[in-house]
Amino acid sequence: MNRRKFLTILGSAGVASTLGTAATATKAEAGHVFPYYDESYGVLHDTTRCIGCRRCEEACQKVNDLPKPDKSFDDLSVTATRRRTSADAWTVVNKYEVDGKPFFRKLQCFHCNDPACASACFAKCFRKLPNGAVVYEGSQCVGCRYCMIACPFYVPGFEYDEALDPLVQKCTFCEPRLQEGKLPGCVEACPMDALTFGRRSDLIRIARARISENPGKYVNYIYGEHDAGGTAWMVLAPAVDGKGAKVEQNPIDAGHTMKQLGLNTHLGTQPMGELTYGALGAVPMIVAFWPVLFGGAYAITKRREAMAKQAQDAAVNEARQDVAVAVDAAVRKLEETEGPGAADRARRAMTEALKAREAETAHARHGEEN
């Protein structure tokens, strides 16, 4: 087997196995079940109720011992800028104009049913818990920030200021408080019940009831019910009926309002992770496969070099021996005809000539190399 043949075989084996993994992943997709927890909790954010008072931000900072912001929580003007969540502010409230009327929306981790961050993290730092929270545990975190790129809501923040061991930070759904039987800090602090905590299934029922009991108040769409595969935190959007026209009740037309609220309705109903499970499933295979591929290639190259050298040495030796034998025979003949003295001289001359030739070839080789 030569090098080319080996590489061909190895290469095709590699491609086949990669495709195989991808294929099984795709096959598994249909039956792929990220542990979906029926009893999980969620929060319904009713943007028609939110008044942008920032009590949720204040509570979040307090219960999570986050650093105090530069501007006090009483300064409500900051809501006018489109702020994002960061490592120090796990939730922010922003003001959005919906058809000319101001509305507020709270931003935080949506706690996806099948989180994209978890699917992107190769260190397995993110977990979806049975209570609905998507939690991060940073001991294995390598700081690659793939989770931040994967998140369709741009939620995780990174501790850029941290010189040693910077971690990713995001809303924890107040997981420790849930364990104690307490409400998340923001939900508890909301003076308008714009945040309703409950089982996700109940929240969907509550949201539907609100939409049907208040015709014309809400857009007939629960953001997060199916978006990005479903999220634990869901949003109800206002229907602004400025011109007295009939309010669109078709969910398809909700995108217009949602977009103005900064919510993307084009994330699809498939979890983000399902787009990558196939490709990422092949990663361990590649990790296992590359050392074999390159190790093999290296070994073959080395072996070929060694073999070539051996053959060359053998040939050189043979040639050298041939010359020696011929010289010996010639010298012996000389000894017979002209006596030992001449033979000695001849032997010496021959040896010198050989040496000179070898030196010459060595020199020539040296010159070639230069």
Next chain:
Amino acid sequence: MRNGTKLLLLAAMALACTACLTAWGAGVAGAASLGLTDSGAPAAQVMFPVGVKPNPLGVGMKPVVFNHLIHEKKVEDCVVCHHTGDPVSCTSCHTVEGAAAGKFITLEQAMHATDIAKREKGITPQSCVSCHEKQLARRECAGCHSIVKAERGNDWCAVCHVVTPKMTQGQMRKGIEGKMAAAENLHLAEETALNKPQAVAVSPQAGPLKVLIGGLADKYQPNLFTHRRHVASLMEAIKDDKLAQAFHSSPETVCAACHHRSPMSTTPPRCGSCHTKDIDPANPQRPTLKAAYHLQCMGCHEGMKVERPRKTDCATCHKPARQSAD
């Protein structure tokens, strides 16, 4: 001189009042009448559920007495209701079963539909209910009606579906066959309209002057809610509104805007009877007490377009507690 004018004016007013009262008394004593309409249409009309196959016994939905006099003053043009431009009675096209002339839109739909598709050309028709619902957007109505949805039970139906008990089975049969003479119809209608009992709303004086809302006082001091002032201003705004008078059919209807979801009463339960301080796991959809207050107050203020105080001006309604938390 000035006093003389005033005196003269008062005398004239007194005279006018007496004249009116006498005339009214005479009217009751003689043939009861609502008056004449500008359009020349009957002042009121009993709208029978006219059908193709009327029940031979005269059984059917209780007819509605439509007061043409009041309604025609509220619209700019006859076509608002007579949407074909032809001022005929509704039941000439819209029958109980629906007829080709009315594009098979039944009488029930024509009177109650709220989800009416906008017409490409011509006038988009309105139903009784859709037009009445539109009135709720008026500032004086929108406050309460944005925080509470009127219950649509039998009482609600009976506001319109009411006819004098003097109407006989035979008259009903004639009515649903569409064979009642105009004069007889007018007589029945006026009889009903003039004898319609009207609920007298509870006086704001019956309620407390001020209410101390302090059950949750912690970061903020208790709020002294000016109960009487609020009720009085709400009732003042609608005191001459015929629509409100008709549909606020019980004396306590106005109270039920805030004191909702409990049987109407002049002694309603406290907010905290249902709204718990912390979330109730059995009723997660029910606002907590703090949110219930805020949603009611701010909801009504927003509906009435009360600009001040702004929703985030916490200290306007309740002053911060003396020892600040921070």
